[in-house]
Amino acid sequence: MLSAGWRGGGYLVLLPVTLGVCLLNGSVDTLGLLLAPEQRDLAWQLIGELRLPRVMAAALAGAALGLAGLLLQTLARNPLADPSIIGINQGAALAVVGLLLALPAASPQWFPLAGLAGGVAGGLLLWRLSRGTSGLALILMGIGLNSLLSALTGCLLILADARQLAMVMTWLAGSFAGLEAEQAWATLAWAALLLPLGWLLCQRLTPFLLDALSGRMLEPCMARWESAGLLLACGLGAVAVATAGTLGFVGLLAPHLARLLHPPRPGRLALPTMAYGATLTLLADWLGRSLFAPVQLPAGLMLALLGVPVFVALLCWQQRLKGR
């Protein structure tokens, strides 16, 4: 059994190791190149130009999704909330696909803005609808709204021509393949703005651990923090969607993993959650590109394949714990 301190700091080791593996391992054995002196320059070039943007984008998108999940779970007082469940991801996807179809010439730099608009619209719609209901209603309504939004996205896809279709399909499945370096830098810029803001906000959200009345007694302007947190969560989710399409389950799993090992205060959970989100996404991307080597599987697909069993096991385990 590891001591509490060790488990609490585990993410500090886990994230750099994953980053290293993802940077060095791939279709070309970069480590071998690095060790051979005459090919060292080639290896550095490979890492800097090909791997670095992709790995950076994956880590940042994962961190953003994890933090968005933590914010939503705290604000909704509901451990099942997640950007992909409450309609942020699907709304952003619909907006971006719509943009692609309406203006085929639009450059990828506009994706984040379109995604942000769609994500905020989807998230706020659901938040308004579920106001005054219990926590589970939010999730059920999210399931309903998501199926409508994905039906609409699907219809837009049917209307798209074949050339656009391939591009949009990969993007929708949540993939980092074919990510442009420019896009990675845009993600970095957005993340550098939003991630610290999210971390700061989490320090303020402690009263949301309590029930609504007790919480409001400690922090009378809770409504303001709620709107701020919701907007920020939408923004974080949309940044991730604009980078890599719809990645599910990171926002759901990362806070749960963090909660297993850390005290439940959002201020303390923020950093580990970001680290776990980044690690999960990096692992999914790495598995997706190396499992069926010439075929690149989208990271979002790997996340769904791995995330559902893990999450179901987690839910069963917690139910069992509660029953005991």
Next chain:
Amino acid sequence: MSLIDRRRAWLPWLLLGLFALATLTGPQRPELAAWWRWVWAGGDARAPLEALVLTELYLPRWQVALLIGAALGSAGCLLQRLTANPLASPGLLGLNQGAALGLVCLLVSPWPFTPMGAWLAAVVGAAVAMLLVFGIVRLATGGLAIDGLLLFGALFGTLLGALVTLVLLIDQHALDVIRFWLAGSLAQVVPSQIGPLALVVIPTLAVALLVSRPLEILETGRDTAASLGVDPRLVLLGVAALVLLLTAAAVAVSGPILFAGLVVPHMARFWLGDRLWRQLLGSMLLGALLLLTADALILRLDDQDRLPPSLALSLMGVPWFLWLVRRRYLAC
């Protein structure tokens, strides 16, 4: 007491009217007059083109829509009554994705892709999904509460959907065969599928009407049912099997059509009343009519016939679903 409350008799007529309006004003409207003249003349071998449009294009499609709509509507009704919850529907419990996975597996396997084989594969896939969802919910929570069913249904739906995508990404050929089917469209339907579909759906619907009495007794609670001489487990398994057969038959032909199973039972309750056999009968009739209308409306909107009717159903069904959830949980 008459079967239909007179004040609520307008509902099917409204759907029929919409259907007629959408069909008869479309750019490719069937030339009823020409067809009638041909039938009146004795139906010679050489039919005019206008009549062929009706018999070859529209009639099979209408038959399929009626059968599938009836199947999905009654499956939704049975599922809602079985779980005692108005939010249940086959699409939301992952059955559709299970059937899709079964079909995709058949596509990449060496076996031939025949209508009967497709149907069997869909049944097996849907059964696996249902066993997974119900089994895990039972194991995890010790009951079959609808909250857990919907949550785990959505989770496993995602998982099975991801598996379908995985297979399709690895096997490009399968993607081409199945792309339109995945969207849940009636455009691909060929007349040879109608026979097997009717053979499965119509007897199953008849059995469903027969089972309605024991199921209604089961609704009063397991213990009461047992004391009245109804074996709860047998009824439960039987009804679950009926839901599976109906869903899989429909999905195997048309692809996943969401929300028909959710909306139709509520309309049927409004139209014919609360008794199970009435609701079931109403679900069959209204489901058939609703899918027919949705398909005609979508065809009217997009004359190249690319959009699936599930779009129209989602547009109708989702606001309904949101309203139901909100009303159910607002009081808590």
Next chain:
Amino acid sequence: MPDHAIAAERLSAGYRGRRLLHEISLDVPAGRITVLLGANGSGKSTLLKTLAGLHPAQGGEVRLGGEPLAAVTGRRLARRLAFLPQQPSAPETLTVGQLVMMGRYPYRRLLLPPSPDDHRAVAEAMAQTQVAALADRPLGRLSGGQRQRAWLAMVLAQQAEILMLDEPTSYLDLSHQYELLNLLRRLNQDRRMTLMIVLHDLNQAFEFADHLVYLREGRLVAEGAPAETADPALIERVFGLACEIRPHPRVDCPLLIPLAGEANCARVREVKA
């Protein structure tokens, strides 16, 4: 300082289309225990929440000390007024110490660790409620009584001069109920705190309260000291319950004997006839 901690003037409140409180004017004496009494649905909880600013007033005014409640905003309000709801909830994994430290939230500065003042207030609150030994235990592993004391420690750590409790005894067994009420009385005497409590048990209210407020269908029926207001006619009007009031054999307070059993009711009817 005025001798009332909170005052309501012609206060009305409710939900859209349904008014629950009708023009209530009320002075809550400072440094005393005030108990709100009334049948289910009489508006006790709504009155408490409205006085705490948790529920919007539709008309009238609440004054906290001398100033209008609406003018006391944000953390200033949280430092002066604490509220313990009927069913408070927190994550099961939160420890008692962490919960009590959350009561210091209105005093904490962003990003800074707890100050010595915070630690002192937490230790004091936990000592008074006797949960210091449970500091590292998660909430999920507490008994009902321990849990209620932990929550009480949380609102005490807030160091507010006014403490409101909405039916704090409702999920406790009888001995824990009295333990909690004794604790509240001690707090009232030691810290000169103003307490406002919603209680269901009339005898507990008579014994522990300095000031009673009777509500019926959202209107104020009577207020005053227990000895002045313990009157069978008033109780029957407020609760619809026939009863007899006697002096308590041990304590200097009234004792209520309900006459609600069928046999007693028949006798009451006979006597009245």
